[in-house]
Amino acid sequence: MKKAFAWILVFLVVYILQSSLLYAISFEGSNADLLLLLTTSIALTHGFKRGAFAGFCGGLLQDIASGAFLGFNTLSKMIIGFCFGLMIDRIYEGKILLPLVSSVAATVANYIILTIIIFLLGYNVDIRQNIYKLLLFPIIYNLIFSYFVHKLVCWLKNKSFDN
Structure with missing residues (x-):
């Protein structure tokens, strides 16, 4: 119960x-x-089940706050959480490059998924015009914060809540 409250x-x-x-x-x-x-x-x-659930929760929070299409970020983050969770047995979570590489890959995947969704909804998408604002700058920002977020998740995963 304490661990769920912490998450x-x-x-x-x-x-x-x-x-x-x-x-x-x-x-x-x-x-x-x-x-x-x-x-x-x-x-x-934690794997693909918790990854997809985390993506659902995080995306839903973002969708509710943005006031845009409900499910837009939810679907994107859920797919990313599921796909990255499938790699749990293939990587070692203690590697220092893991959060950096995964943040770049996740940001690119998020951009691609959201662009495809926008395109499927019938909107005109100019990829070249938006690539700096919607991909390059978020990659740089995500690189800055990725290590700290990953360390927080690893700490919380290994934390004992028995007290």
Whole structure:
């Protein structure tokens, strides 16, 4: 019970940081997607079921806050959480490059999935025009925060809540 409460608290704190404080350091409206980083780290350390669930929860929080299409970020983050969770037996979570490489891969995957969804909804997508704002800058921001988010997830995974 304590561990579930701790995970809920982590999601809420990360959501609040992403939706309020990180906008102070945003560049041209782009900032870090901490919920994507949290989803990716949970998937890599806990497997595809928890990864997909983390993606669902994080994406739903983002969708509710944005007021845009409900399910837009939920679907994207759930797919990413599921796919990264499938790699749990193939990687070692203690490697220092893991959060960096996974954050770049997750950011690119998120961009591709969201672009495909927008295209399927019938909107005109100019990939070249939006690639800097929607892909390059988020990659840089996610690289900055990925190690810290991954360390938090690893710490919480190994934390004993018996007290």
